[in-house]
Amino acid sequence: MNDAIDPELELADQLLQLLQAAPAGLSEYELIRQLKGGHSSHIPNLPLLDNLVLFRTHFLVFNALYLLRERLWDEQRAHLAISPLCVQLQPYRAGGAGLSEHDPLRDYYLDLNNLRDTREDDVQKLLTSFWTRMQGGEEKQAALELFELHDSLQPLNLATIKRRYRQLVSQHHPDRGGSTERLQSINKAMEILERYYD
Missing domain, CATH: 1.10.10 (Arc Repressor Mutant, subunit A)
Known part of the structure; x- marks a missing residue:
């Protein structure tokens, strides 16, 4: 058998x-x-x-x-x-x-x-939707989603967000095979979160 x-x-x-x-x-x-x-x-x-x-x-x-x-x-x-x-x-x-x-x-x-x-264009639509929401007044929520902190059970503070930012930069840096576009998105999200958590 x-x-x-x-x-x-x-x-x-x-x-x-x-x-x-x-x-x-x-x-x-x-x-x-x-x-x-x-x-x-x-x-x-x-x-x-x-x-x-x-x-x-x-x-x-x-x-x-x-x-x-x-x-x-x-x-x-x-x-x-x-x-x-x-x-x-x-x-x-x-x-x-x-x-x-x-x-x-x-x-x-x-x-x-x-x-x-799910095809490549579907994934691209998900990413586009994310940035559309970000530009439409939901920027804080969209930035937290990009950092995968939107459903965190722990209270968020700038130190936690910066730690996650460093992880994402390290993971997606072009020198390590990541894309410039993704890195720019991460940097933009960090700028937004600094305004809310500084």
Whole structure:
């Protein structure tokens, strides 16, 4: 009997091992870096310079994280807190809200049609929409979204924002293979956030 191994579950197991070794949690960027460093065959083995490659890598990791969260909850082993800035295993609490609350992000990432059907022009539209909102009076919210701080559970201050800014600049600097356009977006977002948090 030949049981095929579900690739998403294999990626979930790899993520679980990484998270078990980091009790304080890991950012999405760090998870992807470690997966690539471990030569995971479950995410694209390409530089994250292209918007579509970046989107697909992000989607696959979040799909596996949501699958892992459900599995750990069903087994009453742990709760998995999922945020781009910090993915962390937390103790299982019986009777907690768990997975009962409707989570549109969960629905999005567990629907593989969103991965299959999203093309490069769709990713570009998402980025354009982001900047349109930013110019339309929602600049603070848009800048926080770019920095992936919009759903932070911790109170935000300028030190936290600057730390995230340095991470993003390091990650997307053209000298490290990033794009000038992305770096300009990050710098613009930092200027906006400094006005609100200075």
